[in-house]
Amino acid sequence: GSEKEIQAAAVQLFGPDAKPQCILLTHGHLDHMGSALALATAWGVPVVAHPLEIPFLTAQALYPPSDPTVGGSLAFMSRFFPTQLPNLKDVVEALPLGDEHPPYLVQWRWLHVPGHAPGQIALFREADHTLLAGDAFATTDHESVPAVLLGLPKISVAGPPFNYDWDQCCTSVQTLAALEPRHIGCGHGPVMTGLQALVDLQQLANDYPRPLHGRYLPEPARTDASGVEYLPPPVEDKLPKQAAAVGLGLLLAGAGWLLVGGRRKKRKKGKHQHTEHSA
Numbered sequence: 390g391s392e393k394e395i396q397a398a399a400v401q402l403f404g405p406d407a408k409p410q411c412i413l414l415t416h417g418h419l420d421h422m423g424s425a426l427a428l429a430t431a432w433g434v435p436v437v438a439h440p441l442e443i444p445f446l447t448a449q450a451l452y453p454p455s456d457p458t459v460g461g462s463l464a465f466m467s468r469f470f471p472t473q474l475p476n477l478k479d480v481v482e483a484l485p486l487g488d489e490h491p492p493y494l495v496q497w498r499w500l501h502v503p504g505h506a507p508g509q510i511a512l513f514r515e516a517d518h519t520l521l522a523g524d525a526f527a528t529t530d531h532e533s534v535p536a537v538l539l540g541l542p543k544i545s546v547a548g549p550p551f552n553y554d555w556d557q558c559c560t561s562v563q564t565l566a567a568l569e570p571r572h573i574g575c576g577h578g579p580v581m582t583g584l585q586a587l588v589d590l591q592q593l594a595n596d597y598p599r600p601l602h603g604r605y606l607p608e609p610a611r612t613d614a615s616g617v618e619y620l621p622p623p624v625e626d627k628l629p630k631q632a633a634a635v636g637l638g639l640l641l642a643g644a645g646w647l648l649v650g651g652r653r654k655k656r657k658k659g660k661h662q663h664t665e666h667s668a
Contacts, residue, residue, distance in 0.1 A: 392427040408432040410493045411482075415523030416506035417442045418452070418551065419473045421576060429480040437492055439501065439508030440483040440614060448476040450616025452506065453553035458624050459600035461532040467550040468626075484510070500564060504557030505548055507612040511561075513568055520570035524548050525561045526593060528578030528586075540579045544589035546598060547577060554609035559597040566594035 399407060411434050412425050425436045436446075444450035451474065455467040484491065489498040491512065499510045502525040512521040527547035530536040536543065552558050566587075573581045573590070600606060604624050611619040 390424040390427050392424040392431065395424060395428060396431065409434055412436045413484075413491055413494070413512075414438040414442065414446075415511065415521070415576065416509040417446045417475070418506060418524070419471075419475070421523070422446065422475065422477070426475070426477050426480060429477070435482045436477055436480050437482050437484050439510050440486065441503070441508030441612065442506065443481060443483055443508075444614070444616040445507075446475055446481050447478040448474050452551075453605070453610040453612070453617055453620060454623075455550040456552075456604040456624075457550055458626050459549045459603040459606075461549060462534050463531055463548065464550040502561035502564060504554045504559070504561050505552050509561075511565055513565075513570070518569060518571040520565060520568060520573050522565055522573065522575045524551075524576045525558070525565055526575060526590070528573060528575045528581045531577060537577065542579050542581050542586075544573075544581070544586065544593050546593070547575065549600060553605050553612075555599050555606060556609065559594075559599075562590070562597055563594040566590045 399409075409432065412429055412432075414422050414425060414436060416422075417438060422436075428434075429436050438446055445452055451472065455464075455470065457464045457468045484499070491497055491499050494512070496516060497512050497514050499512055502509050502511045502523065505524045509523050509525065511523055511525055513519070524547040527545050528542055529540060530543045530545050531547055531549065532545070533541075535541070546552075546558070569587060570590070571582060571587065573586050602624065604621055608621040610617060610621065
């Protein structure tokens with residue numbers, strides 16, 4: 390968890406006695422809520438999330454499984470990510486759906502942007518056109534490990550192996566692009582500002598790329614207020630078989646090398662003994 394770093398930043402920005410009135414989550418994926426329980430407990434404040442995220446934050450349901458078959462570096466690594474089953478039931482509250490303003494944030498409004506997570510929300514401040522987009526999209530190339538590590542700016546698709554409904558992802562990006570944000574912050578990547586960021590976001594909305602294949606293409610997962618309602622059947626993940634074939638090939642090559650090496654040693658030893666007898 391990063392709760393200590395977050396608390397230290399809060400002290401530095403707002404003073405030693407400052408604390409939030411609530412912790413508002415864009416969605417409940419582990420990299421977005423990992424410190425929420427510890428911070429809520431330390432500060433004595435609730436965690437607020439869209440009602441469709443509540444089952445996944447209270448150990449009632451698991452998110453749709455990641456899809457490593459969409460391809461790319463993040464998809465490859467997703468095979469090794471742990472399954473999450475957090476339980477924030479003692480601190481989590483549902484975001485009121487009847488009010489477009491999040492609790493305590495009257496200058497902001499929230500927008501439902503599903504596809505990456507069922508109850509994902511984005512936050513928009515009209516006064517200066519500031520957008521906090523969660524994982525509706527990313528401001529770095531999620532398929533480039535160097536770009537992610539270095540924080541190189543680029544408007545791109547966020548978290549492809551975790552997108553369970555690609556049509557919803559596209560619609561969510563179009564919704565956010567229509568706001569014409571001038572300052573953009575996402576869950577992954579640096580803050581981007583200026584005309585070029587808006588142009589790039591509009592381009593992503595107009596030509597949203599989809600993988601050529603994957604479990605949630607063409608049929609998405611379906612979710613409801615209790616969690617996952619339907620999952621399309623998994624597609625074959627060829628990597629384990631390919632890795633096994635490579636491993637077997639290396640094993641056979643190694644065994645062959647040892648066998649040949651052993652025969653060569655026997656021949657050399659036999660020649661040496663023959664020479665001694667001749668002498």
